[in-house]
Amino acid sequence: MSADFAKPDVLVIDDEPQIRRLLRLILEETGYAVREAESGQSGLDEALRQNPDVVILDLGLPDRPGLEVLKHLREWNAVPILILSVFGQEGSKIAALDAGADDYLTKPFAGGELLARLRALLRRIKPATAASTFRFGTIEVDLGRRQVTKDGHPVKLTSMEYAMLILFIAHRGKVLTHRQLLRELWGPKAEKQTHYLRNYMLRLRRKLEDDLDSPRYFQTDSGIGYRFVSDVSENS
Amino acid sequence: MLDFCSSTRRSEAGLVRLLRRKGETRRFAGPSSASTITPPTDALLPPASEPQTVAGEAAYWKTPEPSLLREYSEVLGVIACVTVVGWFLPLSYHAIGQIYLLAVIALSLRVSRWPVLVAAVASAVTWNYVFMPPRLSFAVLDFDDSLILGTYFVVALIGGQLTTRVRAQARLERRREQLATALLRLTRALAAARTLDEAARAALRQAEEVFEARTALLLLDEKDALVPHEASSFRLSDLENAAAKVARTKGEQTGRFTSVHSTAQAVCVPMLRAGGVLGVLALRLPVETLQLTSAGQDLINGFAAQIALLIEREKLRAASEREKLLAESDRLHRTLLDSVSHELKTPLSVLRSATEKLDTDDFRLRRNLTVEIRTATERLNHLVANLLSQSRLESGGLSAQLDWCDVRDVISSARRAVGDALAGHVVKVQIPAELPLFMADAPLMEQVLGNLLLNAAVHTPRGTSICVRAGLEDAHDRVFIAVEDTGPGIASELRASLFQKFRRGNAARAGGLGLGLSIVRGFMLAQGGDVVAGTSPDGGACFTLYLPHVVHDLIPSDER
Numbered sequence: 060m061s062a063d064f065a066k067p068d069v070l071v072i073d074d075e076p077q078i079r080r081l082l083r084l085i086l087e088e089t090g091y092a093v094r095e096a097e098s099g100q101s102g103l104d105e106a107l108r109q110n111p112d113v114v115i116l117d118l119g120l121p122d123r124p125g126l127e128v129l130k131h132l133r134e135w136n137a138v139p140i141l142i143l144s145v146f147g148q149e150g151s152k153i154a155a156l157d158a159g160a161d162d163y164l165t166k167p168f169a170g171g172e173l174l175a176r177l178r179a180l181l182r183r184i185k186p187a188t189a190a191s192t193f194r195f196g197t198i199e200v201d202l203g204r205r206q207v208t209k210d211g212h213p214v215k216l217t218s219m220e221y222a223m224l225i226l227f228i229a230h231r232g233k234v235l236t237h238r239q240l241l242r243e244l245w246g247p248k249a250e251k252q253t254h255y256l257r258n259y260m261l262r263l264r265r266k267l268e269d270d271l272d273s274p275r276y277f278q279t280d281s282g283i284g285y286r287f288v289s290d291v292s293e294n295s
Numbered sequence: 296m297l298d299f300c301s302s303t304r305r306s307e308a309g310l311v312r313l314l315r316r317k318g319e320t321r322r323f324a325g326p327s328s329a330s331t332i333t334p335p336t337d338a339l340l341p342p343a344s345e346p347q348t349v350a351g352e353a354a355y356w357k358t359p360e361p362s363l364l365r366e367y368s369e370v371l372g373v374i375a376c377v378t379v380v381g382w383f384l385p386l387s388y389h390a391i392g393q394i395y396l397l398a399v400i401a402l403s404l405r406v407s408r409w410p411v412l413v414a415a416v417a418s419a420v421t422w423n424y425v426f427m428p429p430r431l432s433f434a435v436l437d438f439d440d441s442l443i444l445g446t447y448f449v450v451a452l453i454g455g456q457l458t459t460r461v462r463a464q465a466r467l468e469r470r471r472e473q474l475a476t477a478l479l480r481l482t483r484a485l486a487a488a489r490t491l492d493e494a495a496r497a498a499l500r501q502a503e504e505v506f507e508a509r510t511a512l513l514l515l516d517e518k519d520a521l522v523p524h525e526a527s528s529f530r531l532s533d534l535e536n537a538a539a540k541v542a543r544t545k546g547e548q549t550g551r552f553t554s555v556h557s558t559a560q561a562v563c564v565p566m567l568r569a570g571g572v573l574g575v576l577a578l579r580l581p582v583e584t585l586q587l588t589s590a591g592q593d594l595i596n597g598f599a600a601q602i603a604l605l606i607e608r609e610k611l612r613a614a615s616e617r618e619k620l621l622a623e624s625d626r627l628h629r630t631l632l633d634s635v636s637h638e639l640k641t642p643l644s645v646l647r648s649a650t651e652k653l654d655t656d657d658f659r660l661r662r663n664l665t666v667e668i669r670t671a672t673e674r675l676n677h678l679v680a681n682l683l684s685q686s687r688l689e690s691g692g693l694s695a696q697l698d699w700c701d702v703r704d705v706i707s708s709a710r711r712a713v714g715d716a717l718a719g720h721v722v723k724v725q726i727p728a729e730l731p732l733f734m735a736d737a738p739l740m741e742q743v744l745g746n747l748l749l750n751a752a753v754h755t756p757r758g759t760s761i762c763v764r765a766g767l768e769d770a771h772d773r774v775f776i777a778v779e780d781t782g783p784g785i786a787s788e789l790r791a792s793l794f795q796k797f798r799r800g801n802a803a804r805a806g807g808l809g810l811g812l813s814i815v816r817g818f819m820l821a822q823g824g825d826v827v828a829g830t831s832p833d834g835g836a837c838f839t840l841y842l843p844h845v846v847h848d849l850i851p852s853d854e855r
Contacts (some may be wrong), residue, residue, distance in 0.1 A: 219853040254699040254847040270722040279704045282738040
């Protein structure tokens, strides 16, 4: 990313100057263009002034709740949003993800992890390739013929398992909450039936993961949901 | 009827001394014993309508007086006998006069003053009328006969006086003994009581038995207001409450038998100790009780003093208990401050000095410093997380969000969370394929397992293995997850206090606050589970987590 126009534009909304400074350091060094906002309102104004490529939003803002800022943004903008939160805010993380945030990081976070998450979010918004196959690890998914192979051997998936895999591929790199997954796969009435999800996730992992005890592709976010990581080298 | 109040007033002072502490006598004696108890009248307690003898020990304080009626009839009977016998005896009227004298002397030893005087008068009259010539008519007295009659009266007066005094003495002795017995019983009952409530109940029941009264105990609450104790057997009327308030503020006896609120049904006695009034004892004596005798007053005062002593003792005990608690929490705070400041300052000083040195061109040094900085931040991060968890546990702000969990999920996310700290160890996971889901709070479980894994990693040499096993118990009612290591195991003297906060093994390496296991236990209990420490088959430490096994409803199948 040499030319300025090609630099992805990151909007950082956080009231802590030190966090903003640090993020600017890391991001600019990596090749992002960084804009800062120290409150929810100025963040919204800044986003309105010029549409960013990705937003990093802190949930604990001084003027208005981060969740409110997120909902406002989502009303007119589909920009990828990465949430920053602190320990013990599981409830607010889920609320933010359900309200349309794409991913979250818990403070204190590691710089490398932040960059990996941003890369995953930006990759998703790139125009979808016409390719009819999707690969991760040694697994190949033929989207047109609805066939899955692992190490060249066909893997037999049930229709629900396949639907789940497609959903994850469509939202790769993003956290899907239990509620989102259940609603999408079993309908709105099944939103609380987390045991369906646990059960199918176990089945999917059994068929696709190499080591069931430390899954690489289908990662668990305790109490929140699942994240599909297709490019393992970037995220592990 | 005779009252013993006036005759025993001197000795009453002695009794009062017996019961009351020096300096409180004036207040205890109060207006009732000083002014309300009046000189001898016949209308004193017990009233004439009541049985004259006391049936049981319980009512002894109601002055068991010998019957005066009986004494008068005895006197008249004896004089009549002497007259009849003398009529048939061939003796001179002088000799018969001597017999009358003997009879009066004998009577003076048995009956009290007034009956003896009656005996003297009766003997004089009958002797003159019946025996002195001319018989059956009154004769004019010569000097000799007058002398004999005079002797009757002198003997009667002296004898009667002596007898009365001896009796009063005996009665006093008996009263002292009975008073002492009643108080001894009370003290014994109070000593057997373990709490203030028990003691108050025992004291009130004793008072009810002894006084045949209904009792109420009013104690001061935190706001210094009088509150009836639950052991009370009646609820105070407004008037009685007013009397109790006066008794509390003035420290004087009020209510019935006193000049303050004398129409109240109950008598209110303040319970005094050196520190002031501790409460009020209210007694509803039987309606037919017309007057409070000094014996009754003494006993009431004795009860009040005993209960006051008890309340004071209880207050002192509570105060010392509080003091102990304060000292303990003070110790905990010091420990917390000491270890927190140490634990925070160590990584901070690493960060500070490492970042200062980062300004070097030496690539190798910079890389090493970066590793140090990363370790220090990990340590700080873990410390802050544990402190937050502990405060969440203690503030009661922790409510577990139970949801279906897969044991593999929980274990793998815990391993990911612990990260590099486990790099030096081999982690083995043993889970049966058909292990069912269980109900738990996944983030809490992640932290619990993370703490146990970290604990195992810290306390065992590098290169050893840590085994995580999960399964369903034989009885199928609990799911267990065990973390076993091959280290030295848990020292037996540490077992009891293992899950308490700020407890660290003596052999534990530097680092850690001793919060990890306390959080493990707190989180497990919050999820309706438990944690048990034991020994692994290899002799290492083994921590087993238990959670209730719940069966979930059917999952819709789409198997083809």
